[in-house]
Amino acid sequence: MSGPPPHPRLAFLASDRPEAQEAKAALEARYGAATQDEADVVVALGGDGFMLEVLHQNLATRRPIYGMNRGSVGFLMNDYREDGLLERIAAAELSHIHPLRMRAEDAGGAEHEALAINEVSLLRETRQTAKLRILIDGRPRLAELICDGAMVATPAGSTAYNLSAHGPIIPIDAQVLALTPISAFRPRRWRGALLSHRAKVTFEILEADKRPVSAVADNVEVRNVVRVEVVEDRSISLVMLFDAGRSLEERMLAEQFQA
Structure with missing residues (x-):
């Protein structure tokens, strides 16, 4: 699967945490709010557990998922920032995973x-x-x-x-x-x-x-x-998006050198 189009429609999903819900409201006000069916990219706001939920929700659609950390554990998430979201998604590196x-x-x-x-x-x-x-x-x-x-x-x-x-x-x-x-x-x-x-x-x-x-x-x-x-099951390929220079491959490599 290729990456998102140059001007992707975004659907924002958030965990129940207050900070995730607040981020969802702020981002929708700034970037608009497509439904999951309409979206080119799903933006997940929460922690790693919520990212897993969103990936499972999109097993059939296989839309690219871009996560931002609004939870406690964020290994699978990008840093949260409101500015420059479309540019970050456009420059993002793709990771393909199989369940x-x-x-x-x-x-x-x-x-x-x-x-x-x-x-x-x-x-x-x-x-x-x-x-x-x-x-x-x-x-x-x-x-x-x-x-x-x-x-x-x-x-x-x-x-x-x-x-x-x-x-x-x-x-x-x-x-x-x-x-x-x-x-x-x-x-x-x-x-x-x-x-x-x-x-x-x-x-x-x-x-x-x-x-x-x-x-x-x-x-x-x-x-x-x-x-x-x-x-x-290699018939299913899910796509996760990570900020340039902070790919999932890079994160996993860096994790092996943690003190």
């Missing part, structure tokens, strides 16, 4: 499907640790992982939950996924794996009755799962 598609089967045999822009995570539901078997492209790679959980993260999501679980930061164009354990107990020294973006990751939940596990694709949770498959 993960989760297919989960629960203990009752029902199948569930959801998309995740950041990660698909499996989490224990009780005090009992989870027991997982991990297969890559149908081949068993880890017969038993005893843990609090595990996740598959996209490059865009590698600086979020994945990083807090000591997973690697992945360059946005690396065509790699991170498979990261959450508080692994056995094997204690296993720190996860880097996988091709074409890999299909399958989790089989062992002792599911005794050790129930939930699967979460961004904000969609499926409880009491017995099997979860995760693949990257």
